[in-house]
Structures are given as structure tokens and as C-alpha cells.
Amino acid sequence: MTAHSPSARSRRERPAKPALTRDGIVDTAVALMRSEGLERVTMRRLAQELDTGPASLYVYVANTAELHAAVLDRLLGEVDLSPADATAPGDWRERLVRLLTSYVEVVFAHPALARAALVARPFGENYLGLVEAVLALLAEGGVPPRRASWGLDLLLQYATASAAEHSGRGQSPGAEDGWDALTRALLSASPARHPQIAALGSALLHGTGEERLAWGFQVLISGITAAPEPPTTPCTPPAPAS
Amino acid sequence: MTAHSPSARSRRERPAKPALTRDGIVDTAVALMRSEGLERVTMRRLAQELDTGPASLYVYVANTAELHAAVLDRLLGEVDLSPADATAPGDWRERLVRLLTSYVEVVFAHPALARAALVARPFGENYLGLVEAVLALLAEGGVPPRRASWGLDLLLQYATASAAEHSGRGQSPGAEDGWDALTRALLSASPARHPQIAALGSALLHGTGEERLAWGFQVLISGITAAPEPPTTPCTPPAPAS
């Protein structure tokens, strides 16, 4: 009586309960995210979609964070890496901005995923491809290795954080309150206590998200090429193996 | 029989159930975060701490995100703003880095809060004070208004994202897997498919978090002073009021 009536194609026209695999689970998770949003991609909801119990998923996925990282890596397959080709038009800076903008556009569609990415970095094939592409462009620009290594993190972190920041903005009608409140707080700053804020006024809020994103990339690229070489230190030793 | 035995000073030696106020709620939330971590600062757990039901909190706090933003603003009171004084030693760049480093140190203690801050910006008194201090230093450095406005966001976003990234790292023993896995993936990259990654190898992982943070500030500051002036656009119109 629990679930096994023979003709139980209760969900969609899936012909029979397919065998569980890690890839199958991630595929279903991606589909679920596209149809219902990341907030619905929970172990329980996903198990339900796969006609099983949540416990079964833990055979293939360590926890929710790992699942989300796997979903993000899948999504990263949509990033347009073509600007990294040396044959693409434009100088390396322009092409780097195009590449990173594509990344942001892909992640923008699911800001909650970007938020997760700041914590649990993905490390799948598609993420490696993105890293490779950014490094190729920095190398083409003559950025030396250590600066490129650290600059890579700066660029991807900025892109990811920019996408993450858009969670909640414009989602539910009440969610805009946060930004509204910040706007109000900035515009009503007292010239006595907060002279700088008061002096800038609405200039603080100038520009669209796209303009700011592009400007940020310019700042980072010019800073990466201009800043002093990072110090030479051995590979980060997280624990001295006591 | 539910809870009201007259001598019910069951929790600590709190003499009587104090009247609820927004400030009192946030105070208790901060104390709870310090003793049990942000993940325990839930509406239900907080209500329990205040000897009431969760519904009562919604009279004073709109939702969990707003609560966390309020907690963050309280925490921001600990940031050392003294480097913003024109009388403090060091040139403006050094003092700006000191100020931002203080911010990162404060937020670092509660990375989950930093993660929340990327989404629901705080907008309390202490946040305004921090913004004012950063703007004062940029002004002292002769950074023109529009660049200062956008640069402010870049600097604070970078600092916040850097703190947020440390969630999960070194928390539980299993949580390091994410970073370990990324390390393994980078170091074992195939020279054929990922030549740039393979060429850099362990250089990608060089340096401590502190070194990278400081370098990132240098990059941003030099980029902000060097990048072209942002375009002039009217105040960001989020919705054309249809």
C-alpha cells in the first residue's frame, strides 16, 4: 500500500523508477532547480522527485552543500569560454571581461547558488575549464604567474559575490525593503554625523548593476597588472600536522 | 501546567520575564550568537531564550534575514574606525587597509553572518559609520566622488566576501573536504586539457589568507585610483513604476 502499485507512473511519464546514480541525481537536481528554484532543491524534495527516501541520496552525495556544488558545476557548462581563444576578436582585457560577464550571467539566474559557491567552491570539470580560460587570458596579457594565481581568485570571487548579492533583490515584494531601507538611510544621513555620506548623497547610488560590474572588472584588471608582485611563500600549510 | 509555576526561574537567574523590545531581542540574539553560533540564532531558539513563542518575535522583527542584519550591525560596533582620523599615523592607503582589516577581523568570527550580509545589507548606525569612515579616507586620498562611491562598494564587498568564504573551512572535520578536493583537482590537472593550471601547479595555492587579503586591498585601491571615471547615469531606477 505504500507506493508499489504496478502501473504507478504517478509522476510525469517516467516509465519506471530508474536506478540511482550520482549523475542521475545531479541531473534531476538541475531540472528541479530550473523548474522550482534552488530553494526547492533539498534532499527530501529531490528524493521525492526520484521516488525514493532521502536516506538513499546519502549513498551518492555527502550532504546538501556538496549537492549544490555539483549543481553549480553543471550550470557552469553554459559559460561561454570562447573569448579565451587567442583567435577571438578584441584584446585580452576585453575578452577577459566578456568571459567573466558570461559567467556572471549564467550564475545570475540562480543567485542562491552563487551564495553557496562562495562557501563550498565547486571543483568539477566545468569549473576547471573556467579557471583554465581565465588563466589563459591573464597569461596572454603577460601577467606573471603569482599575480595571475591570486588575480584569478579576485576576479572569480568578485563575479560570484556580485551574482550572490542579487539574491532577495526583487524576489518577493517585501524583499526590496532591505535596499529601500539602505537607500533611505544613505539619503537621510545627517550632514553633522555623516558628512561624507551626506555630501555624496544620491551619487552613492548612481549607475546600473551592469555598469558597476563592468567598472569593477576594469578596476581589478588594472589593479592586478599594477599592484606589486605578491610575496613568495610556501604552499599554504593549513594544519602543522601535530 | 504549561509553564507558569510562580517560582519558575528555570533559565539562568533572570529575575522575571522582561518585556519584549526590538533592542532586547537583538541583544539576546547577539548573546546567543556568541555562545552558540549564528546557526542557532533562529526565531524559535531565540523565542525559547526569551521565554516566549516564536510568533511574538514577529511583532518586532520582520523575518530572519532582518534579524541577522540587525545582529551584524551590532557586531559592526566593534570595528576600529580610528584609522579614519586624519591624525592617525600612516598615509591614507595604509589607514584604509587597517580599517578594512579591522572590519574583516570582526566579521571573520562569524562567517555565516558575512554570508548573510552579502544578501541583506545592514543599514544601521554602525554600518553607516563604517561607510562614512571609508569615504573619508578615499576623499583624503583625492579619489573623486563617483569613483569613491563605486569603490566603496567594491572594497566592502571584497572584505565581506572574503570573510564569508571562510564558512565551513576548518569547521567540522569533514568540511575541509571541499578545499581538499579543490586542491587535488588543481594539482592533478592534466597538462593536455588544462595546460595553464598544470603549469602553475601549487603556485595557485601559494600564500596565506592574510597575505591574499592584503594584496587584494592593494589591487583594489590602486585600481580604484587608476581606472577610468565611472559613467554618469541618473540614480538607478529599479522599476519604471508601471
Added chain:
DNA sequence: ACCTGAACACCGTTCAAGT
């Protein structure tokens, strides 16, 4: 008028027990 008990609709994760 103000406050809140109790409910609704969910979560992640584990482990003893089944096949």
C-alpha cells in the same frame, strides 16, 4: 489592542532494520 498557542508545511541527517 496586544500577544501567542498551536498548527502548517517543511528541513538535514542517521541508523536499525529490511531485502
Added chain:
DNA sequence: ACCTGAACACCGTTCAAGT
């Protein structure tokens, strides 16, 4: 050996009903 039902220990938010 492999898989999973059922439980444990929680969530946010709402609203009808109490004082």
C-alpha cells in the same frame, strides 16, 4: 551487500483565538 522506512531533532511563518 545494498538500500531505505521511520525517527530524531529541528526549521520559518501564519492566524485564529485568547487575555
